[in-house]
Amino acid sequence: MFITHQYRLILLVSLFLTLFANFSFFNNVVQTYPLTGVNILYVISVGITLFLFIAFLLSLFASKYTTKPMLIFILMVSAFTAYFMDTYHVIIDYSMIQNSIQTNLKESMDLFSTELVFYVISLGLFPSYYVYRKPLIYEPFKKELYSKLKISGLTLSLIVIIILSCSQFYTSFFREHKTIKWHANPSFWMYSVVKYIRISFSSGEIIVNPLGLDAKINETLEDKKELVILVVGEATRADRFSLNGYKRETNPYLKQEDIVNFSQMSSCGTSTAHSVPCMFSIYTKDEYDYKKGITTENVLDVLTHTKDVSVLWRDNNSDSKGVALRVAYEDFSSPKTNTICEEDGECRDEGMLVGLDEYIKKNKNKDVLIILHQMGNHGPAYYKRYPKRFEKFTPICTTNQLEKCTQEEISNAYDNAILHTDWFLSQVINFLKPYSSNHETAMIYMADHGESLGENGLYLHGLPYFMAPDTQTHVASLMWFGDEYKEEFDIKTLKQNANKPFSQDNLFHTLLGIFEVETDIYNKNLDILHPVRK
Secondary structure (H helix, E strand, O other), X not given: OOOEEHHXXXXXHHHHHHHHOOHHHXXXXXXXOOOOOOHHHHHHHHHHHHHHHHHHHXXXXXXXXXXXXXXXXXXXXXXXXXXXXXXXXXXXXXXXXXXXHHOOHHHHHOOOOHHHHHHHHHHHHHHHHXXXXXOEEOOOHHHHHXXXXXXXXXXXXXXXXXXXXXXXXXXXXXXXXXXXXXXXXXHHHHHHHHHHHHHHHOOOOOOOEOOOOOOEOOOOOOOOEEEEEEEEEOOOEHHHOHHHOOOOOOOOOHHHOOEEEOOOEEOOOOOHHHHHHHHOOOOOOOOOOHHXXXXXXXXXXXXXXXXXXXXXXXXXXXXOOOOOOOOEEEEOOOOOOXXXXXXXXXXXXXXXXXXXXXXXXXXXXXXXXXXXXXXXOOOOOHHHOOOHHHOOXXXXXXXXXXXXXXXXXXXXXXXXXXXXXXXXXXXXXXXXXXXXXXXXXXXXXXXOOOOEEOHHHOEEOXXXXXXXXXXHHEEOEEEEXXXXXXXXXXXXXXXXXXXXXXXXXXXXXXXXXXXXXXXXXXXXXXXXXXXXXO
């Protein structure tokens, strides 16, 4: 077999990645700069620059012991990256890396498809096998170092020459269309991985700073105990609730209840890994970041500090994203614990209600907050998210390869899952009603983020917030109150206020307010219920 130098192999792999793993990148370039006139030359120059930049990056880490493993790893990851960018039009940024790492096997299987296998084989396994089998010749250290400097210097010099020779074009390209480079494969996902590692692991041992240690609840023995269930929804966009004016009847059960619907609720992020810890933190959307989230206690900790509130988190999703690390936690995503599961292992959200009576009885002398983290509308396999009896809208998309379905089929499956969530929330309300005679009862529902269903070619969620459409940031949210709370709050005024803009920033202080927690960190201006407390 022909023996070649490692840097020739690097150039060959760089060319392969440029030509075959960057459809999404070039598609965005061409949409911005249509292939007419001088734009043809500009687009060609972008391709050459991308090729040179990939070669420059790979040459920096090349050595006798790293070249082949590095190239194989990059080819395999880039194959997966190409599939998700080409299919769902997502961006593999820092938050998407975080989501991927925190995704469990069950969620990952929802993304498996024959097309994914094709991408992995053609863009990953075949070229990786070629790299593995290719004999390489290695020069002595000094010659290898000279070769590294030569190839790195040459590629970098050519990049500079191209950019300077088309300076007017590249000034526009980098300033006005900087998001295009986020589709470059593998350079941007490599940058995102480095950023994730830097943010997640750069500070050494994680020390969680206490919050609200002064928290207390002043109650008499005659006061009724609070029983609040907070349902954290999954990927539920507000505009698919008929309560918010959607043309289809997707809330037949909730419309029969005396609920307060917050029609203008905004999320903190566009992914579960960001939104869930953010919505329970004391930080606002603009203040929150991953480091602050993992190094600061959240509202569940503050409620626990009162020693008068028992907190239980039940999860039918992947996990609590670190929110419930210091409170009672139960995983209901498996038939081992969830008694309402399908034959394919899909466990239903209503299974989280089973056994709650025992928990409430056990904590009868305390206020109780129960968090139910839904599977909800988790995509892309929306058709799995509901029992067959909720399949009202047809035809449906019965595959996780959304690009193979019509937008109507995707919407039908998604809306059927909304129907199931509507029914589930009514079940939560019906669960609470018998307790309303001896407790102050309430249900709060708030989705973590929204979802794109093919609008403008976008699917799922996770786009950077500043460029995310409203479908990913405008979320469904509502409240229901038992009789005791209806005496405590002016529900009529609350309903009038419910169409005002709110966000997940309000949840922290609303929870403190509903449990009447006294603490210096409580901000009544962010408590949705404070203005209507009688």
